[in-house]
Amino acid sequence: MVSVPASGTTTFTRSIEDAARAGRRVGTTLVGPAVLVVIAVNILPAFFGFYSSLRKIFFFGDEGFAGLDNFRALFADPVTWEAIGRSLIFTFGALALAVPLALLAALAVRELGARGRILLTILLVPWAMSPIVVALLWKWILLPSPGGLFASILATFGMPPANLLSNPTWAMPTVIAVAVWRTFAFAAIILTAGLGQIPKDLYKAAAVDGLTAVERFSRITVPLLAPSILIVLSMLTISYFNEVQVIIGLTSGGPIRSTTTLAYQLYLTGFVELDQGRGNAIAVVMFLINLVLIVGYVQLLGNKKGGEA
Amino acid sequence: MNQSMRLSGRAALLAASAIASVVVLGPIIWALSTSLKSDNHIFAVPPRLIPDEPTLMHFQRLIAEGVQWSFLNSAFYTVVSVAFAVAVGGTAGYALVRYPVPAKRALLVLFMGVMSIPSYALLLPTQVIFVRLGIFDTRLALPILYAAHVIPFAVWMTRAHFATVPRELEQAALVDGYSRFEAVWKVIIPGARPALIAASAFGFLYAWNDYITATTMVEAPDLRTLPVALIFFQGFHGRDWGALMAGVVIATLPPVVLFLVYRRYLIGGFSEGSVKG
Numbered sequence: 001m002v003s004v005p006a007s008g009t010t011t012f013t014r015s016i017e018d019a020a021r022a023g024r025r026v027g028t029t030l031v032g033p034a035v036l037v038v039i040a041v042n043i044l045p046a047f048f049g050f051y052s053s054l055r056k057i058f059f060f061g062d063e064g065f066a067g068l069d070n071f072r073a074l075f076a077d078p079v080t081w082e083a084i085g086r087s088l089i090f091t092f093g094a095l096a097l098a099v100p101l102a103l104l105a106a107l108a109v110r111e112l113g114a115r116g117r118i119l120l121t122i123l124l125v126p127w128a129m130s131p132i133v134v135a136l137l138w139k140w141i142l143l144p145s146p147g148g149l150f151a152s153i154l155a156t157f158g159m160p161p162a163n164l165l166s167n168p169t170w171a172m173p174t175v176i177a178v179a180v181w182r183t184f185a186f187a188a189i190i191l192t193a194g195l196g197q198i199p200k201d202l203y204k205a206a207a208v209d210g211l212t213a214v215e216r217f218s219r220i221t222v223p224l225l226a227p228s229i230l231i232v233l234s235m236l237t238i239s240y241f242n243e244v245q246v247i248i249g250l251t252s253g254g255p256i257r258s259t260t261t262l263a264y265q266l267y268l269t270g271f272v273e274l275d276q277g278r279g280n281a282i283a284v285v286m287f288l289i290n291l292v293l294i295v296g297y298v299q300l301l302g303n304k305k306g307g308e309a
Numbered sequence: 310m311n312q313s314m315r316l317s318g319r320a321a322l323l324a325a326s327a328i329a330s331v332v333v334l335g336p337i338i339w340a341l342s343t344s345l346k347s348d349n350h351i352f353a354v355p356p357r358l359i360p361d362e363p364t365l366m367h368f369q370r371l372i373a374e375g376v377q378w379s380f381l382n383s384a385f386y387t388v389v390s391v392a393f394a395v396a397v398g399g400t401a402g403y404a405l406v407r408y409p410v411p412a413k414r415a416l417l418v419l420f421m422g423v424m425s426i427p428s429y430a431l432l433l434p435t436q437v438i439f440v441r442l443g444i445f446d447t448r449l450a451l452p453i454l455y456a457a458h459v460i461p462f463a464v465w466m467t468r469a470h471f472a473t474v475p476r477e478l479e480q481a482a483l484v485d486g487y488s489r490f491e492a493v494w495k496v497i498i499p500g501a502r503p504a505l506i507a508a509s510a511f512g513f514l515y516a517w518n519d520y521i522t523a524t525t526m527v528e529a530p531d532l533r534t535l536p537v538a539l540i541f542f543q544g545f546h547g548r549d550w551g552a553l554m555a556g557v558v559i560a561t562l563p564p565v566v567l568f569l570v571y572r573r574y575l576i577g578g579f580s581e582g583s584v585k586g
Contacts, residue, residue: 020409027408031416034401034460041457042423042431049434060437108326111319115326121572122330125337128568130518132536133560136543137340140550147352149339156355181333186579193580242427245520249540263429270433271525283430294425 053280070281087261091240093176102187109192123185135249138178168258175259179246187232194228234297344555367555379538390455391512398463406471420461428458429521450526459512470504507578510571535560
């Protein structure tokens with residue numbers, strides 16, 4: 001660099017550079033601990049899990065490199081495909097129930113004003129509960145004997161007690177219903193916020209134009225709420241696809257595997273059967289499916305927002 | 310006529326809301342009712358909502374089994390992990406707003422990406438790593454994992470909020486002769502209070518309510534968390550529904566009270582995050 005006589009300008013420039021360097025140093029120091037913890041506890045195990053999925057590991061004994069054998073065995077096994085199918089049934093069954101309920105709740109919350117906030121608070125109470133505790137609670141309610149609350153309700157309609165959780169046909173719908181009971185109001189929060197963003201004037205103008213309530217809903221509410229609905233769909237899809245605690249607590253994957261989703265299969269293979277090589281292979285598959293879901297939704301959300309802006 | 314239609318519509322809405330509230334709260338109230346009934350009243354036909362002779366015998370039975378130690382374990386793991394996660398995550402969130410951190414975008418993507426990994430999918434490799442490091446089945450295992458999972462949340466939430474605290478406020482404090490530390494402590498942290506509360510409350514719900522991490526990372530009975538202890542209790546005393554519902558009540562009370570007290574911040578945290586994208 002050309003030597004310039006010491007002047008006010010260069011000192012000034014240098015002090016700005018020094019300040020910027022100092023700022024970067026302080027910033028790095030402050031962000032550092034968070035980054036270190038996240039890398040050490042989240043990222044490294046992810047890589048180690050991927051590495052383990054390529055090895056034969058059973059009962060903590062590493063028996064060597066296996067290449068893609070774990071994955072081959074996984075996809076050759078019809079049990080895996082059944083589990084993927086059940087994950088999809090669980091996820092989309094729960095979505096089909098939760099999203100309309102959340103939308104109804106959000107509309108009611110808006111209509112009810114101050115009382116609506118109380119309603120939302122009530123509906124959200126199960127969301128603050130532990131999934132495993134929710135499972136215990138519903139096991140007691142669904143107990144198929146006199147004294148069980150559900151059995152007593154059936155009895156007042158003259159019906160015999162039904163053992164929903166040990167019935168291969170009813171176990172899955174029951175597990176779905178309990179998962180929805182715990183979580184649907186969470187979606188209602190986001191939809192309520194989305195409804196709050198729609199200008200009230202639009203509804204007034206529509207009323208002046210003589211639009212019916214149904215038309216106002218389909219022409220104003222639904223299109224303007226679409227971004228919030230997409231957010232709800234994406235968050236719930238991922239959360240239902242990965243749900244495992246409610247299933248562990250209610251049915252342990254049974255009866256006759258009827259509630260064994262891929263998430264439960266991972267728990268079963270890795271922690272119960274202790275086939276850690278294959279368990280990690282399932283984890284890799286789960287991770288890839290999650291990634292596809294997230295990228296897909298980000299695309300949808302991104303396009304939506306870009307189109308409107 | 311329009312008026313009366315409006316009124317009947319409103320009545321229908323209130324009725325539907327009442328039914329929804331009963332479906333949602335009913336099971337929880339039923340658990341509370343069961344936990345207060347004596348053994349011979351629990352299976353009464355038809356079931357009664359109000360216990361005839363309320364008793365605390367089930368809670369006493371849980372205490373005789375030592376469940377209070379699991380409660381304290383859960384409390385310890387939760388408080389330690391939340392305090393650590395909010396301190397570390399909040400600091401990072403602040404730095405990302407106020408300082409020229411290198412690779413800022415990459416770091417934000419890192420925190421976001423980590424949130425999208427299902428935590429239980431990492432438990433198998435984590436178990437092996439923790440066994441080798443000697444952390445498996447110790448009091449350290451769960452706070453580390455809970456904190457690591459809450460930190461990205463805390464970063465994102467506090468970052469959004471620190472951005473809304475005016476820089477001028479901070480500078481004014483410095484001009485007034487506060488040290489950097491005092492400015493942070495007296496001006497910035499109070500300004501970001503809603504985000505810190507929301508992040509803490511999320512962390513609390515996550516750590517207190519977890520079962521799967523706790524059941525796979527801790528084996529010693531005296532290190533167990535409350536949800537794990539309840540599942541073990543169920544395994545040994547499968548039909549003791551009175552005690553199990555007492556356990557449900559004990560496990561549910563802290564998060565629900567916390568939610569009711571801080572619902573404004575929790576609901577705000579979620580809805581703001583979604584609307585602002």
